[in-house]
Amino acid sequence: MLQSVDSSVRARILEQALGLFAERGVSGTSLSSIAQAAGISKPTLVYHFGSKEGLRSAVLNQVMEHWQAEVPRLMVAAASGGPRLDSLLNAFFEYFQSDRNRARVLVREMLDRPVEMRTLLAQHLQPWTRLMTEAIRLGQGSGLLRPQADPESYTVLVICSALSLVAVGPDASALISPEPTLADQRVELVRIARTALLNPPQQES
Amino acid sequence: MLQSVDSSVRARILEQALGLFAERGVSGTSLSSIAQAAGISKPTLVYHFGSKEGLRSAVLNQVMEHWQAEVPRLMVAAASGGPRLDSLLNAFFEYFQSDRNRARVLVREMLDRPVEMRTLLAQHLQPWTRLMTEAIRLGQGSGLLRPQADPESYTVLVICSALSLVAVGPDASALISPEPTLADQRVELVRIARTALLNPPQQES
DNA sequence: CCTACCGATCGGTAGG
DNA sequence: CCTACCGATCGGTAGG
Numbered sequence: 326m327l328q329s330v331d332s333s334v335r336a337r338i339l340e341q342a343l344g345l346f347a348e349r350g351v352s353g354t355s356l357s358s359i360a361q362a363a364g365i366s367k368p369t370l371v372y373h374f375g376s377k378e379g380l381r382s383a384v385l386n387q388v389m390e391h392w393q394a395e396v397p398r399l400m401v402a403a404a405s406g407g408p409r410l411d412s413l414l415n416a417f418f419e420y421f422q423s424d425r426n427r428a429r430v431l432v433r434e435m436l437d438r439p440v441e442m443r444t445l446l447a448q449h450l451q452p453w454t455r456l457m458t459e460a461i462r463l464g465q466g467s468g469l470l471r472p473q474a475d476p477e478s479y480t481v482l483v484i485c486s487a488l489s490l491v492a493v494g495p496d497a498s499a500l501i502s503p504e505p506t507l508a509d510q511r512v513e514l515v516r517i518a519r520t521a522l523l524n525p526p527q528q529e530s
Numbered sequence: 531m532l533q534s535v536d537s538s539v540r541a542r543i544l545e546q547a548l549g550l551f552a553e554r555g556v557s558g559t560s561l562s563s564i565a566q567a568a569g570i571s572k573p574t575l576v577y578h579f580g581s582k583e584g585l586r587s588a589v590l591n592q593v594m595e596h597w598q599a600e601v602p603r604l605m606v607a608a609a610s611g612g613p614r615l616d617s618l619l620n621a622f623f624e625y626f627q628s629d630r631n632r633a634r635v636l637v638r639e640m641l642d643r644p645v646e647m648r649t650l651l652a653q654h655l656q657p658w659t660r661l662m663t664e665a666i667r668l669g670q671g672s673g674l675l676r677p678q679a680d681p682e683s684y685t686v687l688v689i690c691s692a693l694s695l696v697a698v699g700p701d702a703s704a705l706i707s708p709e710p711t712l713a714d715q716r717v718e719l720v721r722i723a724r725t726a727l728l729n730p731p732q733q734e735s
Numbered sequence: 736c737c738t739a740c741c742g743a744t745c746g747g748t749a750g751g
Numbered sequence: 752c753c754t755a756c757c758g759a760t761c762g763g764t765a766g767g
Contacts, residue, residue, distance in 0.1 A: 334736085365736075365737090366736075366737060366738080368736080368737070368738085369736050369737070372736075
């Protein structure tokens with residue numbers, strides 16, 4: 326009713342927009358429905374973000390920015406203990422599972438705006454994935470990792486699988502009876518990723 | 531100009547709708563834009579499909595129906611040569627890579643209508659996936675396959691990964707430099723799926 | 736941050 | 752299979 330502190334309204338809009346964009350997509354979500362969910366009027370929403378396009382990119386940036394901050398932290402932590410694939414993958418899941426809407430807007434955005442998304446992914450994440458592929462090549466050189474693995478394809482595949490698992494996995498599980506839970510699938514993905522990368526005999530990496 | 535044979539118009543509408551739904555989503559696509567792409571008027575489109583909702587489900591059914599016909603054929607072929615995971619996976623890729631829009635509308639539909647999509651997936655594909663999980667359990671019993679694999683999660687994961695790879699993989703590849711092609715990623719997914727399932731020493735399955 | 740309002744486009748119908 | 756048309760809702764603006 327009277328919380329007109331600018332940043333709190335902005336945050337509330339972003340939060341509601343994330344949820345509605347994830348559920349219905351950007352074009353399936355009207356500005357008035359977002360305004361209503363945030364408890365403000367539509368012109369107020371436009372005042373804060375300029376346009377629907379401005380709101381879309383603000384929501385997307387918010388999701389991506391976390392990675393810009395988190396990824397370096399993870400890489401440092403992982404490097405100190407050797408190339409710990411599991412912990413990287415688990416951190417990935419931790420972030421996206423804590424709010425599945427993040428994964429869903431990313432997948433939607435890749436479908437809606439592939440060209441723009443390519444640029445964004447390259448800018449934000451290539452420095453990180455490069456470390457990953459370098460680590461894999463190192464491991465292959467030392468005989469720890471399977472030489473058949475293609476470092477680039479492997480990395481894209483694991484990230485892409487993890488993202489889509491969080492985004493649509495719980496519904497894709499209807500493919501099967503009895504349905505595996507998202508937690509089951511997460512454990513299995515980590516197992517698959519490890520098994521397909523490490524040379525036998527397997528050891529904790 | 532004068533091809534008023536009913537079925538050809540219907541087919542043309544379905545084809546254009548598949549493309550536009552895949553690119554922009556259902557809610558991002560107007561009936562008039564589909565009508566224009568198909569070379570007819572909007573009321574004609576509505577006459578053929580009743581409503582936008584009718585068109586949506588017709589497009590979706592068309593994609594799913596192929597599987598209803600193809601899957602049994604594949605399973606029989608695969609069974610005659612033992613559980614040949616690779617050939618199943620390759621047939622999957624063959625279908626979706628021949629028109630990536632099929633994969634994209636399926637992923638969009640899972641995001642837009644998770645509940646309805648769960649029902650559809652269960653009806654069309656559970657008989658098939660059940661054969662898959664049974665074959666895996668058999669292979670585990672005979673020592674051919676890794677006992678650690680969870681048949682249900684493994685199956686969902688492989689299908690989900692393959693689908694999203696076709697749908698967004700070529701753009702997700704911007705995560706990496708140099709970018710792997712979709713073909714590279716497909717080969718690597720097959721390798722990962724095989725390696726994570728077969729007990730070493732590996733043999734053609 | 737709001738009320739009042741705008742032109743454009745939406746999905747769909749009437750009628751033929 | 753078309754032209755002509757409808758009410759509703761869209762994103763966004765004026766003005767305060």
